[in-house]
Amino acid sequence: MQAPRQLPPMWTPGIVQGVPPDGVLDLADGYLDPELLPTGMMASAYAEALDEYGPAALTYGANAGVAPLRGALAERAKAAGGYPCGPENVLITAGTSQALHLLATRLGAPGDVVLCEWASYHLAKRIFSDCGLRTVPIPEDAEGPDPAALSDLLLDLRADGDRAAFAYLIPTFHNPTGRVIGGRRRADLLEVAQDHGLPIVEDDAYAELCLDPIDLPAPLAAMAGYDGVVRLCSFAKTLGPGLRLGWMLADPALVTRLAGEGLLSSGGGVNHLTSLAVTPLIQHGAYDRRLLWLRDQLKARRDALVSGLRAGGADAFAVPHGGFFLWLHGLNAQAIEPTGVRAMDGALFGPLAEPGLRLSFSFSSPTDLEEAGHRLASAYRA
Ligand SMILES: Cc1ncc(COP(=O)(O)O)c(C=O)c1O
Structure with missing residues (x-):
C-alpha cells in the first residue's frame, strides 16, 4: 500500500488544530491542503500593510x-x-x-x-x-x-x-x-x-x-x-x-x-x-487570480477522488460542483476503518435515513485521493 504524503514539519499538535494519525489517508476535515495555503503571498501582504499603514495598522x-x-x-x-x-x-x-x-x-x-x-x-x-x-x-x-x-x-x-x-x-x-x-x-x-x-x-x-x-x-x-x-x-x-x-x-x-x-x-x-x-x-486582483488557481487545484482533487471511487465500482454519489465535500451513500465510518481512510460519518450531521459518509477532497493530494477512492470503493463493494 502506498504511504500518504508527508505533512510539513510544523504541522503538529499544539500548533494546528488537526493532525491526522500517521499513515492514514485523511478525508475527514474541511481543511485546505498545506500546499494550497498562500504563505508567500501573505508574508508580503502583511509586510506591505505595516509599511503603508504604520502604527494605524497596530491600533484598535x-x-x-x-x-x-x-x-x-x-x-x-x-x-x-x-x-x-x-x-x-x-x-x-x-x-x-x-x-x-x-x-x-x-x-x-x-x-x-x-x-x-x-x-x-x-x-x-x-x-x-x-x-x-x-x-x-x-x-x-x-x-x-x-x-x-x-x-x-x-x-x-x-x-x-x-x-x-x-x-x-x-x-x-x-x-x-x-x-x-x-x-x-x-x-x-x-x-x-x-x-x-x-x-x-x-x-x-x-x-x-x-x-x-x-x-x-x-x-x-x-x-x-x-x-x-x-x-x-x-x-x-x-x-x-x-x-x-x-x-x-x-x-x-x-x-x-x-x-x-x-x-x-x-x-x-x-x-x-x-x-x-x-x-x-x-x-x-491577486485574490481573484488565486481563486482561479485554487479552483483548478480543488477540481483536480475532486476528480481524482471521483475517478478512484468509480474505478473501484462505487457510484452512489452525486459529483459536487464545488466546495470541499462529496457525499457517499451506503457506508459509515465503522465500515471503512480497515481501509486506512478517515472520513466523517454522516450521522454526525443529522438524523439520516440511511448511512452516508462525508468525504473531504480539500486536504489530501490528488494521488492520495485517488487511492482513498479505490479503498473506499472496496469497502463499498464488500
Ligand atoms: C459550512 C461552514 N461554515 C463555517 C465554517 C467555519 O468557517 P470559519 O473558519 O470562517 O469560522 C465551516 C468550516 O468547515 C463550514 O464548513
Missing part, C-alpha cells in the same frame, strides 16, 4: 472593519449578483464561526429554536447549542428544505409556545453533502420565511469555490435585498482559516447595531492587521 481598528475592505467586499457582492450592496451592508468578522456565535446570541435567546437542513454543519449546531439554542431539522425533498413543511413547522412551533430565532441554511456547496439549492426553491423558502417573519442566516463559506462551468443561483441575502437574511462569508476556505477573517452581509441597521455593541466597541474591528493585509489582494 474601526468597529465594523476597515472601510476599504468593507467597500471592496460590497463591490464584489454587487458585481457577483447584480444586487445593490454597499459598505454599510458589510461587517468584518473573525470568520463564520465567530459570526454564528454573534448571531446566535444577538438574534436568539436560550431555549429558542434554530431551524436547519436535515444534515447540517455539525459545528454550527455545536455553536448554537453552546448558546442554549435547540436545532430542529426542516423536512426535505429532493430539492432541499421543503417550503410547505417549513411553514407547517413554524405553525407547530408557535402552537407549542416555542420561538424560532432563525433558519440556518447552507444553500451553496452544502456541508456535508455538496448540494446547491436551486433558484426557484430559494425563492419559495424566502417567501415562507418572510411571511412568518423568520430571519435566515445563510452560510456561504464555499460560494467562491465553484469548480464547474455552471450558473449559480443568487444568494438568498441578495434576493432579499439583505432584508431579513444575513449572509456569512469567509476567507477560511479560500485564503486560509488561520487568518480568522470573514464578513457578514446584512441589513445596515443590524451592521450598525452589532458594530456599536460592547464587544466591538471594546476590542475594535476584529483582525485589523489581517484586514489591511487582505484588502489590496482583493482590490488589485
